[in-house]
Amino acid sequence: MENSGSPKDHSQFTLLGSKRFAPFFFTQFFGAFNDNVYKNSLMAMITFGVLSSSADLSLMNNLGALLFILPFFLFSALAGQLSDKYEKSSLIRKIKLLEIVIMGLGAFAFITGATWGLMLLLFLMGTQSAFFGPVKYSIIPQHLDSHELVGGNALVEMGTFVAILLGTLAATSIATTENGALITGIAVVAVAILGYGASRAIPSAPSPSPELKIHFNPLTETWRTIGFAREQRSIFLAVLAISWFWFLGAAYLTQIYGFTSDILKGDQSVVMILLGTFSIGIALGSLLCERLSGHKVELGLVPLGSIGLTIFGADLFFHTASPDSATLISASQFLSQAGNLRIVFDFLMIGVFGGFYIVPLYAMIQARSDEKHRSRIIAAINIMNALFMVFSAITAIVFLGVLEWSIPEFFLLLAILNALVAIYIYRTIPEFAMRFIIWVITHTVYRVRHINLDNIPDEGACVLVCNHVSFMDALIIGGACRRPVRFVTFKPIYHLPVLNFVFRTAKAIPIDSKKADPEGYERAFAQIREELQAGEVVCIFPEGKLTTDGEIDEFKNGVSRILEETPVPVVPMALRGLWGSFFSHMGKPAMTRWPKRFWSKVDLVAGEVVSAEQATPAHLKAKVEELRGDQR
Template sequence: MQNVAHLLRARRFLPLFATQFLGAFNDSLFKQAVVLFVTYQLYSNAAKEFQFSAIAQGLFILPFFLLSALSGQLADDHDKARLIRIIKFAEILIMIMGGAGLLLESIPLMLAAVFAMGVHSTFFGPIKYAILPQHLGKDEVLGGTGLVEAGTYIAILLGTILAGVLASQPQFAAAAVVLFALFGFLAGRQVPPAPPAAERLPITWHIVHASIELVGGTMRIRRLFLAILAISFFWTIGAVLIIIFPPLVKNVLGADEQVASMFIAIFSVGIAIGSVAINRMLKSQVSARYAPPSVIAMGVFVLLLHFVSLTWGEHGEELTTLGNFLFNPMAWPMILCLLGVAITGGMFVVPLYAFLTTTVPKTETARTVAANNIVNSGAMVIGALLAFALSSLGIGPVGQLLLVAAMCIVSAWLGWKLHLACDEGRCRTD
């Protein structure tokens, strides 16, 4: 990545990058192993499989909605490196519980661990973005954000691949998630100190009041309002796609869990590519000028994915393996469409995160990210509930791709408004 490869050798960045990478890897490994294990080993009903995928996604997202205000306050008012060590130790305990759920084939225990990992990610999320302006130069923040995003999706890719391999062997999946949680804790211990940038402010422990106050204060600033709404639509799109993939692969394409893992892996690779590409195109400048065409292209690729799925032929009762799937002549158009969706999505969202961390005072960065997480998670929960409801009405994953394409249009409009408001030197910081 242009001008920022040196960060991967710097202690002010590398330990944080490694901690985030391992956390994203373990998140992906555990959640995907749970969904694939339940979908392919425990359930044999298409509607229940789709609904379990939606429930798992919703439970993971819910803590962001409930606890992001508190997590943002803590991140701004405490040493972020110390908080990282506490959070990563908690991950070890959560993964012990999740591993037990896999071994005992206990759906409640697995879902409890998914929810707990959502709590873990809620408290880590504001830190990983707020610490970047504290440890990096202003001209490094966009590149550092892009590296974190690219690394995150490469980690998701690798975790997804491993989940596909281990989904039918829960004992190995359980051991792996605990082991990688331990690695994440060790990496987190190397993050340099990141003390609060100002005197500590009083912590508001009333989470509902704190959330309303934080979101209200942040969304009054027009550039943040537009950036947060655009990011929220993107993650709602991502949430619906992640829910769609396992039942789409099993019940529409008639393929096994390794193909389902490949779909999420391709999505992760594409976003990583888009994260790197947009930094090169913008030459480290924080700008939304490529956001509207990127998300319009994303919508076009989603429509193409819909039409390819419609033309997919009938399949037998026995699920197709990954090797046989790749020999299907329609597989490659589907893979290219999916890759196009992900690349353009990565190009759309990375500069928007840079807006959140570079156009506010450093004393308010974590709170701004937390406000973004609250709105994002609320939108994603709505997306998961909508996917659940449409499934209950008999609208399957192929039909729901049209919903995703429609959301891309709204995202393009928001990206255009942000570009007009904030690019070419017109962005106000008040």
């Protein structure tokens, strides 16, 4: 998808030079990095005997995970309330000061070898993370414009997983070296101070609900918090979809160690290769989201992500186990063996498609949630994420421990479950599938360049008028616009297979001529009036039919009636490059000849807003002809 002619088309990386975003980005980056340095250093020191423990290693690992996750159940509801009630940049700074205190205690415990003290501090770290989570995602839409949401979330996800990778690598490198405990203690305090320093530059984010009364009961408030997410069904299913991703992620990351040693016969360096590949994949997929979505919240990427997660997760099952070896092989030996690059590629693509899946969901929730309790909806995500991660661990215990399945069989089960979850979500909320169909068509059949689409108002009612060249016109416009569009569609086109599902899901308005269907004709205008009065965008093709000669036909008077009943701004638009395509009437009726053009270049250009008073059919036709020019 190409973009042109708009200041909104700048790369997401420009946000890293913006005071609105950069301080927040580095604050969360240092926090994620520090968490992983601490947790992985602690476990590495216990594993290799640098820290002594009377308990079994497996018990310590599981206890550590429990201590870190428990605060998300206990404190997320309170954290969401605080984030909605108080100014967010000040709240972040207080949370980062708490991190400095926790890491200071952690440094003392590392240096003195207080293993159980370090374990208890995991609970405080989880508490600090639980309080940071709601403000982390709810502050983004306060500082970024709607067209920057996908890019901002993509950078946050990329930064988080890069920080996890770098923190894990740093912990592995320094934890077992001479003076590793001292170095680790100094490092976690220093990084916490860096995070606090970055937080001081975060711009103010005023409270959306200063009148909110804080309630401390974790049980009742947790249920109330989840209730906010359940108010809109689409938002709640997006919450569940995000939590399902963390179910998958926890399962893969937990089993990667056993998969490497038992199936791949690899040592710790092979584990790091796979972990690194997975994290890089998430970062790459997250960054690609902005380009693939055209700077808007593109829900069509979510089904694409689901498909990739299923395909590449299932492929891990079909890898032939490495032969038994007396010693575990190193990373270089692993990569030199035929077939192992496929495993690396699978983990890379699981990460990439995971990025496609998760970023639009977070952006959707931020865009559609009520600002007054957005933080509490984010808190609900954290609660559900923690719950699903616990379910993930229980599922692994049942299938791998009780039923004695192999890890590849467990990976295949995860892929199948992911497909079933995806089918349920997309059947329940057809908008995901509808956007996916539009996205696939507009990114495979055509290369669409968007020109001056920022002329479409970000808020309020307006009418789009465009020339009518092919059966794909509405899909191309719908796939390009950042706002949902209600299309007024000629009834025979509305009822075409596949397109009918798209039009119904997009709440298109079918219309026929007044002579052919007088009642339907009046019903259509009544619905158009209702949509405009509700502040929606309505798109009409004033020619009333597809062009048969490539030229723009006379604009009918329907647009005048619409504007007389509901005077709203009009945005003229033109499609260029569709004439002669398989879906146009050039030479023969559309779709009755073999297609000859694939991935052809198409322009969608928007003109300056025209007032309702000036928007006569003749004037609008002249504007559309001017925008189209000689390119049919």
